Amino acid sequence: MDIQGWTFLIVGFSFAIYLGIAYWSRAASTGDFYIAGGKVSPLANGMATAADWMSAASFISMAGLISFMGRDGSVYLMGWTGGYVLLALLLAPYLRKFGKFTVPDFVGDRYYSRTARLVAVVCAVFISFTYVAGQMRGVGIVFSRFLEVEITTGVIIGMVIVFFYAVLGGMKGITYTQVAQYCVLIFAYLVPAIFISMLMTGNIIPQIGFGGTLADGSGTYLLDRLDGLSTEMGFDPYTDGSKSTIDVFFITAALMVGTAGLPHVIVRFFTVPKVKDARISAGYALLFIAILYTTAPAVAAFARANLLETVDNAPYAEVPEWFTTWEETGLIEYNDLDGDGNVNYTPDESTNELVIDPDIMVLANPEIAQLPNWVIGLVAAGGLAAALSTAAGLLLVISTSVARDLIRRTFVPDITQQRELLFARTAAGGAVIIAGYFGVNPPGFVAQTVAFAFGLAAASFFPAILLGIFSRRMNKEGAISGMIAGIVFTAAYIIYFAFMFPELNNEDNWLFGISPEGIGTLGMVINLVIAVVVSRFTKAPPVEIRELVETIRVPRDLEKGSETGDG
Incomplete structure (x- = not known):
């Protein structure tokens, strides 16, 4: 069977499983729609959280970025993994103990303010749409190559699938669908990595093959x-870095702290019955995430080595079939500048004849390594699982922010549960359409877009959540001022350099040498400083709020009634 046949078979089978689970676990109440009734087991929640967390950026883009950036790409590994540890240990148990459905719910009640809730809703929607753009783009890339359709058509197909199980099932449907999606994506990531590790280094474990010697008997280490290969073609050595230390620090910190402020990940800890279960599920999720994240550097090195050996001044007429196939998607572009018919791949833009989108490296890797067609189809299914799982979580954040935080908790407090559920599903449907637009017209490649979302989360939510849990003195004026200042500064910096004046987007023009991907760290500092200063010069929170802050830090579960998360 050819690649397309295997892809149709495996992707179609996985989609049938997702849709079947969504129908079986469809939401019957707002509790089911928002937090799956708060009855998800820690193991299932750990797998769902891992799938929710490991988006198209993790599956498709991360190894691609490391392939092209070398050591500099480690910022994504350190930032995203470290951020999850920060979230699991510092925030998740306390937020679960607070017992609210959403991050804006926490912000609104903790800071006893409708304005604070509205600011949090705006931040959540802005962050989620920025993040979901990368996921829908990933869906389009996978479909465009493996099902041989236009990227736009691929995005529309993904929209239909997400619409079905996000709108019908809500958090309950999404949770159990994500369990299946985790199984698909991790299997799809590991199988080709194991195959290629054995072919290149003789080691069945990719992590060992990454640091091992080649299987050709030369005794040469892979790195x-x-x-x-890199230096022969004029590139910096793969194991060297070109980013400044300050930029590496700020990007890593932005990704780390942004992780702890991502609303679609935080809400997962409200789906388990008890605070203890939130801690356990966080541990499971970290284990499941680590399986992929420790494999990614090996996949990146394998893909880069195979690619360089393929295009090392090779005659264009003799390039492998995978090269010309990916050219049809527009993600590889070859221009014969000197007319010699050879592929000249160099870091010098004036002589470079090959442009490669980093997002294809994981997807094309099995073809480059000439693995069986069924492995290539499996990778396609894994990429779709990663993108769709995170997209669904983000769309749910948007719908709950609109239905619960705007309509029920702000404008129509006496709304019935049935009408609230209708509004939530309508909002989810509208969000799918907007997300599809961003998938067709993305603001950047997948991982870059996601990095922007993390910076926005770091600059807005993290300080408000952290101070809301650990500072009795933090009041509504401080939180509101800090969130507005942080997200406006960060968004303005990103828009200025990444979209308005991309020609100025270089180290010579950056503030303190900090790139747009890392500016969220500075936005977080601005948020913290303004929040603390403003709170010291304004009225202290009410007594009941200060007592609440003390209560949620007590290392035991609240009374039984609060565990329902009814808010």
Whole structure:
């Protein structure tokens, strides 16, 4: 069977499973729609959280970025993994103990303010749409290559699938669908990595193969070979970094702290019955995430080595079939500038004849390594699972922010549960349409777009949540001022350099040498400083709020009634 046949078979089978689970676990109440009734087991929630967390950026883009950035790409590994540890230990148990459905719900009640709730809703929607753009783009890329359709058509197909199980099932449907999606994506990521590790290094474990010697008997280490290939073609050694230390620090910190402020991940800890279960599920999720994240550097090195050996001044007429196939998607572009018919791949833009989108490296890797067609189809299914799982979580955040935080908790407090559920589903449907537009017209490649979302989350939500849990003195004036200042500064910086004046987007023009991907860290500092200063010069929170802050930090579960998360 050819690649397309295997892809149709495996992707179609996985989609049938997702839709079947969504129908079986469809939401019957707002509790089911928002937090799956608060009855998800820690193991299932750990797998769902891992799938929700490991988006198209993790599956498709992260290894691609490391392939092209070398050591500099480690900022994504350190930032995203470290951020999850920060979230699991510092915030998740306390937020679960507070017993609210959403992050704006927490902000609104903790800061006893409708304005604070509205600011949090705006931040949540803005962050979620920025993030979901990358997921829908990933869906389009996978469909465009493996099902041989236009990226726009691929995005529309993904919209239909997400619409079905997000709108019908809500958090309950999404949770159990994500359990299946985790199984698909992790299997799809590991199988080709194991195959290629055995072919290149003789090691069945990719993490060992990454630091091992080549299987050709030369005794050359894989990374030494990769350094040699890179320098021969004029690139910096793969194991060297080109980013400044300050930018590496700020990007890593923005990704780390942004992780702890992402609303679609935080809400997952409201789906378990008890605070203890939130801690356990966080541990499971970290284990499930680590399986992929420790494999990614090996996948990146394998893909980069195979690619360089393929295009090392090779005659264009003799390039492998995978090269010309990916050219049809527009994600590889070859321009014969010197007319010699050879592929000249160099870091010098004036002589470089090959442009490669980093997002294809994981997807094309099995083809480059000439693995069986069924493995290529499996990788396509894994990429779709990663993108769709996160997209669904983000769309749910948007719908709950609109239905619960805007309509029920702000404008129509006496709304019935049935009408609230209708509004939530309508909002989810509208969000799917907008997300599809961003998938067709993305603001950047997948991981870059996601990095922007993390910076926005770091600059807005993290300080408000952290101070809301650990500072009795933090009041509504401080939180509102800090969130507005942080997200406006960060968004303005990103828009200025990444979209308005991309020609100025270089280290010479950046503030303190900090790139747009890392500016969220500075936005977080601005948020913290303004929040603390303003709170010191304004009225202290009410007594009951200060007592509430003390209560949620007590290391035991609240009374039984609060565990329902009814808010």
